[in-house]
Amino acid sequence: MKAATRVASAKADEARRPDLTVAWVGPRPAWLERDEARAALGAVELSDAGRAPAAEVVVVAREALRYLDRLRKSAPASMIALDLTAEGDLEFTPAEVRRAREVDALLAGSRWELGEICRRLPSPLPRTAVVPRPLDLDWFAPEPALAETKGRGRDLRRFRRFHRLAGPTILFAGPYTPAGGLDLLIEAAFRLRERLPELRVAAIPHGPSDSRYRDRCEMRILGLGHRGIVEWESAESEIPFWYATASVVCAPFREPGSPEPAKRAAAAARPFVGSDLESFREHLDVGRTGLLLPAGDLDALEEALETVLGSDDEATRLGEAGRRKVETEYSPAAAARGLRRECERLLRAPDGRLV
Numbered sequence: 001m002k003a004a005t006r007v008a009s010a011k012a013d014e015a016r017r018p019d020l021t022v023a024w025v026g027p028r029p030a031w032l033e034r035d036e037a038r039a040a041l042g043a044v045e046l047s048d049a050g051r052a053p054a055a056e057v058v059v060v061a062r063e064a065l066r067y068l069d070r071l072r073k074s075a076p077a078s079m080i081a082l083d084l085t086a087e088g089d090l091e092f093t094p095a096e097v098r099r100a101r102e103v104d105a106l107l108a109g110s111r112w113e114l115g116e117i118c119r120r121l122p123s124p125l126p127r128t129a130v131v132p133r134p135l136d137l138d139w140f141a142p143e144p145a146l147a148e149t150k151g152r153g154r155d156l157r158r159f160r161r162f163h164r165l166a167g168p169t170i171l172f173a174g175p176y177t178p179a180g181g182l183d184l185l186i187e188a189a190f191r192l193r194e195r196l197p198e199l200r201v202a203a204i205p206h207g208p209s210d211s212r213y214r215d216r217c218e219m220r221i222l223g224l225g226h227r228g229i230v231e232w233e234s235a236e237s238e239i240p241f242w243y244a245t246a247s248v249v250c251a252p253f254r255e256p257g258s259p260e261p262a263k264r265a266a267a268a269a270r271p272f273v274g275s276d277l278e279s280f281r282e283h284l285d286v287g288r289t290g291l292l293l294p295a296g297d298l299d300a301l302e303e304a305l306e307t308v309l310g311s312d313d314e315a316t317r318l319g320e321a322g323r324r325k326v327e328t329e330y331s332p333a334a335a336a337r338g339l340r341r342e343c344e345r346l347l348r349a350p351d352g353r354l355v
Contacts, residue, residue, distance in 0.1 A: 012131050019043040022343060025071060025076075026061025028336075029085070031134050031332040032339075049264035057343045059083050059107070065099045079301060079347060085109035085131050087260060090116050097121060105346050109133035110259055112279040127349055129342035134335035135326060140267035140325065143244040153243045167198035171246035171270075173261040174253060176208030176214040180210035181275070181296070183213075186221050186228075188252075188302045191223070196309060200231040204242050207258055243268035247315065248308045250274065254295050259283045262290060263330055266322030271308045271315045273301070289322040 007332065032046065033035055047055065058071060058078045071080060082103040090113060092100060099121075105127040108114035114130055138149075147153045159165075170189060174180035182203055189201045201224060203217070214230065220352060221228035234242065242247060249265035249272050251257075256279040263283055265272040273278045273292035283291045291299040291308070308315050328334065 020056060020343060020347075021047070021060060022057045022339075023047045023055035023062065023075075024059050024247060025067055026064030026083075028061075031136070031335060033183065034332045037332040037336035040333035041340055044340050054078070055093075056347060060103065060131075060327065062086070062089060062096070065096055068099050068102060079104045081105040081107050081129075081343070082112075082126075083107050083131050084117055087111070087133065087258060090120065092120060094346070101126070105129060106294060107131050107342070110279070111282050112141070112256060112259065115278075120258045127346055129346055131338045131342055132335060134332045135263055135267050135330045137267055137331055139238050139328060140243060140264050142269040142319075146244050151284045155237070156241055159238060160245060162214060163202070163229060164349075165200065165202075165245050168196060168202040168247045169202055169245065169310075170305060171242055171249045172201065172203040172225070172251070173249060173264070174251045175257060176203075176205050176209040176211075178210075178213060179253060179255040179257065180207065181254050182217045182252075183220070184252045184296065184301060185218060185250050185256060185297055187298055188305055189228075191302050191308060192309070193227075199225075199309070200225075200227040200229070202231070202242065202246070204231045204234040204239065206261055210228075214266055231238070239264075240260075240268065243270060246270050248300075248305060249281070250291070250305065252295070252301050253277055253279075263326060265298070266326045267291070267330075269319035269323040271318035272322065273304045284319070288318070289325050290318055290320065317351065 017135045019042065054075065055078055058075050059081050060068065061083050065082070067340055082100055084109050089108065102124050106117060107119055107129050111130055111131060114128055117333055118128065119127055146156050170185065172182050172185050174182065176182060188199065189199060193199045201221060218230040221230055237241065243264050249261060249270050251274040253262045253275045256277045259279045259282065262272050262274060262280050266289055272284065274290065274292055275295040276292040277295060280292055284292060286292050291304045308318070
């Protein structure tokens with residue numbers, strides 16, 4: 001082979017060589033299969049660990065933690081990262097705690113969730129990184145977009161008719177427990193209906209449910225007649241409709257909980273009113289994409305809801321800003337860029353340093 005040919009071949013091989021190789025043990029997040037995520041990864045090669053045991057980073061799904069010892073032997077030079085980016089990855093069995101301490105890095109879906117995970121694990125901790133959990137922004141979308149989607153537009157109209165969703169509607173999304181604060185929202189609604197007689201309240205569960213607490217809230221909300229709804233369960237296909245048809249989404253949590261209601265409200269271009277807790281502060285630009293209030297403050301909750309419900313312009317401003325934020329920060333492409341950035345950062349970090 002001539003020298004020039006060898007040089008050209010070497011350059012071609014170099015151009016094909018990935019900048020970063022990442023392999024998975026266990027199921028890979030579905031969002032990584034989307035075209036926009038793949039494009040955002042750039043020259044990052046994704047594979048299964050069995051096919052690429054020498055990958056620079058091997059990500060272990062929680063379901064595959066039992067293979068950790070075997071993985072250490074087959075990929076001794078790889079950085080092993082435990083993927084805890086799924087919602088609800090906060091509780092651990094004793095066996096999971098032991099194995100989680102043996103990985104090189106932990107990946108969490110938000111800063112608040114990372115803090116909760118670290119609080120549950122004994123020191124010393126592995127290195128850590130946050131890869132923000134993305135949303136499917138076609139699935140969670142504003143009502144006009146859903147109405148124009150083939151098949152879903154018809155389902156959306158049927159959904160509105162079935163639940164009698166006409167007039168201003170406050171959507172509660174959160175746990176049916178005292179920590180979720182549904183009782184606070186119901187009391188605020190009783191105060192508000194003196195000035196907004198057509199006001200409706202709908203509640204859907206997101207997180208744990210205490211049946212006795214839920215039943216008490218349901219009995220209280222009966223005072224609103226057909227304008228009060230407490231759903232025991234929500235069909236997955238209808239959850240985006242609840243967000244899209246709400247006038248405002250409200251999560252008056254007394255304690256930090258899932259940030260997803262705030263993100264989903266923004267994806268639906270609806271204003272969000274919640275408690276001033278770390279789990280929401282991370283995802284909101286206060287005053288620009290939503291309003292946060294002191295936890296448990298009924299007067300402040302009433303005032304904030306009245307402000308949003310009383311001004312279509314304010315509701316539109318908050319909702320549209322929220323949609324722009326999630327498109328920038330919580331799309332599959334943004335999550336893919338975050339995964340690449342954090343893997344590269346962890347590889348550069350000195351061994352043993354918590355970053």
